[in-house]
Amino acid sequence: MGALSDLRVLDLTQVLAGPYCTMLLADMGADVVKIERPGGDLMRSKQPFTEEDDPYGGYFQSVNRGKRSVELDFGDESDRADFLRLVEKADVVVENYRAGTMERFDLEYERLRERNPELIYASIRGFGDPRTGETDRQGRPAFDLIAQALGGVMEITGHPDGPPTKVGPGIGDLFAAVLHGMGILGALHHRERTGEGQYVDTAMYDSMVSMCERTVYQHSYTSDVPGREGNAHPTLFPYDAFEAWDGYLVVAAFSDGHWQSLCEAMNRPELVEEYPTGDDRLEDRERLRAEIESWMADKTMKTVLDKLDGLVPCAPVQDVSDVFADPHIHDRDMLVSVEQPGSDETVTIAGTPIKMTETPPEPGTRAPLLDEHHESVLREWNR
Structure with missing residues (x-):
């Protein structure tokens, strides 16, 4: 039994930040149901593939393991009604649309809260939600590269004589995702004590400023604007x-x-x-x-x-081949084999770094096929 095995999560997210956040919850045992728009998550079609006719590629597989999939069209009255019935039984709804998108379907937080007052509604966006602090950037699209550029990451990454450089992994998405998961767990703890649901909001831009905490205090203390120093550290040597x-x-x-x-x-x-x-x-x-x-x-x-x-x-x-060969990584179960639908092969994805003695997280099963669990989820959740 996982630490979150009594938790029901409706995951409306796509691409990377939201799916990574809900994957962490799934690893810890939550029943994460991925509510996908018609045609599914945009990343289902992104390479790499094992075969040309794979139903999804490595990008989607890596961050959607252990979830179930239900395809719903929020423009359809019947599908909206199905979604609202699921909301009544959910603990958490997570979405990463632009601010205002859910309002267009009359499915915003305030509407869902009427159906389920204890609901934790969690949005992860480039620039946050007006409910927690309105800015002129909200509603604009944002991806990892945008967040890294605005948050100051690129200006301190790379060599002094080179251009601003993004960090290799998508930290604009991934760090925001981890913070978002922490916010969701905090809201659940508050609900356990009070019975009160709430809105949780994490912005990718804000997350990058938090990650660059060193530049903030350096600028405050010295008025300097830190720049690129390659692999060096501004205050430590060697x-x-x-x-x-x-x-x-x-x-x-x-x-x-x-x-x-x-x-x-x-x-x-x-x-x-x-x-x-x-x-x-x-x-x-x-x-x-x-x-x-x-x-x-x-x-x-x-x-x-x-x-x-x-x-x-x-x-x-x-490099990654060295990581694959490192006994430490295997001893820590940081490489996990999962089924690749449509192929006789298994593929390897990153395991979970969260280790717990009594309720150890499990990476779970492969990522779901589109709408694979429509009937089973609606049947189980509406009992």
Whole structure:
């Protein structure tokens, strides 16, 4: 039994932020029913595929596992009535439409609350909802790239002589999704104590500002506008990526003790005396970076890691094939095999990083086919 196995969630979301949030709830046991518009989630048709006629690709599979699918047309009176009956039995409704979309169908929070006063209604949008703070950006479309650009992520990512760069993973979606899940659980805890439902609202833009908390306090304290520093850290050194003979690795030796261990491994004890404090090292970081790079240049990553292991925080820079080969990842069940409909193959998706001793989350089954559970959901939820 999962920690949320008594929870019923109507998931009206698509693409990435909303589906990732509801996937986390499904992993913890919630009955997540994906309410899809005619034709289904836009991401069903996105590659990669195992076969040309796959009913959905890896994008959809990765963040919709463990859910059930019901296709409804909110423009159809009968389908709206079916949805409202499901709302009466739901604990949570999650949607990530533009602000005002649900109002067009007369299915906004206030209408749904009339049918179910204890309902948690949770919207995840680019710029939030007017109910929690009205702005002139609401109603505009937003994706990960927009959120990263506006929130300041791109301006501090990349090398100083290069252009603003987005972070590889879709953190504008994913971080907002995790925060949204936390908000939903907080609202459920409040309802448990009071019987009161409420509206939960998470904006992708807001989430990126929260993620860039360092730039906020830096600007407040110093009036500086932080820029791109590559893999370096603005206030710590060494905290960077360095090139060995056969690849890159990272070293985080900014404490005095770690710095001493690094200098001993390099056979450069005089650097400990010359740069005894973090501020000393930060002030002369370019010279010290060159010293570290020179020491590593003719050594393999394994040689460097063996010298530093257990003494200095360090790690190789891995690609995904390295991740697949890492025993730690398998020991932690972070790679999960699921069925790919229409194929004899199984595919691998990322497991859940949330570990619990009494109610361990389970990645669940494959993502659903479109409308696969229409009859069973309407029958079970309307008993």
